[in-house]
Amino acid sequence: MLRNSLYLVILAAFAVITFALVRNWQPAESLSPIAEHYATNGPAEVGAANLVTAVVVTYRGFDTLGEVTILFVTAAIIGFFLSLFHTESPEESSWLAPTSEICSTASKLLIPFMLVLGAYVFINGHLTPGGGFQGGAIIASAFVLMLLANPKSKLNHRIIALVESVSGVAFVFIGLLGIFLAGGFLDNRIINLGTFGMLISAGVIPLLYVFIGLKVGSELTNIIGHLQQTQKNR
Amino acid sequence: MHWFSLEYLALNLGILLILIGLWGIITRKNILRIIISFSLFDTGTHIVIVSIGYIRNRTAPILDTLALQQDTASKIVDPLPQALVLTAIVIGLGVTALLLVYALKLHETKKTLDIHRFNDLKW
Amino acid sequence: MIYLTITIVLGIIILIMAFIALYHRNLKVAILAAGVVSLFASIVYLLLDAPDVALTEAAIGSGLTTVIFFYVLNKIQRNDAEK
Numbered sequence: 095m096l097r098n099s100l101y102l103v104i105l106a107a108f109a110v111i112t113f114a115l116v117r118n119w120q121p122a123e124s125l126s127p128i129a130e131h132y133a134t135n136g137p138a139e140v141g142a143a144n145l146v147t148a149v150v151v152t153y154r155g156f157d158t159l160g161e162v163t164i165l166f167v168t169a170a171i172i173g174f175f176l177s178l179f180h181t182e183s184p185e186e187s188s189w190l191a192p193t194s195e196i197c198s199t200a201s202k203l204l205i206p207f208m209l210v211l212g213a214y215v216f217i218n219g220h221l222t223p224g225g226g227f228q229g230g231a232i233i234a235s236a237f238v239l240m241l242l243a244n245p246k247s248k249l250n251h252r253i254i255a256l257v258e259s260v261s262g263v264a265f266v267f268i269g270l271l272g273i274f275l276a277g278g279f280l281d282n283r284i285i286n287l288g289t290f291g292m293l294i295s296a297g298v299i300p301l302l303y304v305f306i307g308l309k310v311g312s313e314l315t316n317i318i319g320h321l322q323q324t325q326k327n328r
Numbered sequence: 329m330h331w332f333s334l335e336y337l338a339l340n341l342g343i344l345l346i347l348i349g350l351w352g353i354i355t356r357k358n359i360l361r362i363i364i365s366f367s368l369f370d371t372g373t374h375i376v377i378v379s380i381g382y383i384r385n386r387t388a389p390i391l392d393t394l395a396l397q398q399d400t401a402s403k404i405v406d407p408l409p410q411a412l413v414l415t416a417i418v419i420g421l422g423v424t425a426l427l428l429v430y431a432l433k434l435h436e437t438k439k440t441l442d443i444h445r446f447n448d449l450k451w
Numbered sequence: 452m453i454y455l456t457i458t459i460v461l462g463i464i465i466l467i468m469a470f471i472a473l474y475h476r477n478l479k480v481a482i483l484a485a486g487v488v489s490l491f492a493s494i495v496y497l498l499l500d501a502p503d504v505a506l507t508e509a510a511i512g513s514g515l516t517t518v519i520f521f522y523v524l525n526k527i528q529r530n531d532a533e534k
Contacts, residue, residue: 223502231510
């Protein structure tokens, strides 16, 4: 009982701090100065219709590079830890009951559409809501459906590792090209900016988002594949 | 009457979720429940950040119609918190996955998920 | 006005689901409740004029996180059962 009341005291202290911050809160009336700069100069400098994409890939592109690095390290650590669980069993794992015919047939119908939806989301990231991270998550969900509907299917880990490394290297290479051909690292004015609102516009942003989408999708699929292989251990 | 607005309600919802997540981390014993509380804590923080950037009577920062392309700075909400939260959600997934793999390894060593039994580092 | 009532209803459901995630005895129900919290938070993001964030939260928070939780829970319970 004493321990519970101590926990309540800690929580009450935290609540007092946060509500003291909330009490003096006023609703915002206008954009902050830096957001105003992004809003007025964004379409002219970057050429992307989706301003969040312009911020994530161009104005704050270095943070995106950091995030991609964190995801890569996470996938590597999980792969390392879970590979200690694998045993090369000679016989096929037979405890996994096969799923019903409706489920396996419907999954075969749905998976190509989900892959195309994921590709659509990250190719059109600069025109509509979406982008590399959302498209990569949708592609990983398609592979989760494949692994759940046919338990005997296996992922080819070499192709996934190849796609992931090539996308990462290409992303950094395009960023480095920006130093020599345009303003700085990850500048998107290497290619001509093009007409506002068309698919081929906003410089290198579609290409960058394609590589980010492929990288995030293959990394999340890698994580799910390692977790699924721990289930076969007896 | 400014406290009956959308962003104020969302701000309070986010802070309540943060407090619930913190309560779960402090009081629960099962390691998996602590990880679920971390996930709730993350979701609460993201709601707080996105609700700070909201401005009333404005629209999303996507310039798809011609009317939005002139005089943009007075018609859109703040795009900067949304970009930050985009990154934060993906990193939250990575941290949750790492926590779960560590919980798996911990369960393999001592066959229990009670966090009070892992006192190897206590004095 | 309609957005305010929708937000209040969603907020109450989110808080109830968060309590279920912490205090229900069955771990599978707790994980599903955390997934539902993410799903309704995605709708709240849409009401706050943030479609990018709503897409990301729905795909990652409510889809992939729940799947990873269930894989790990299954392996732990299988290890417990065969010991």
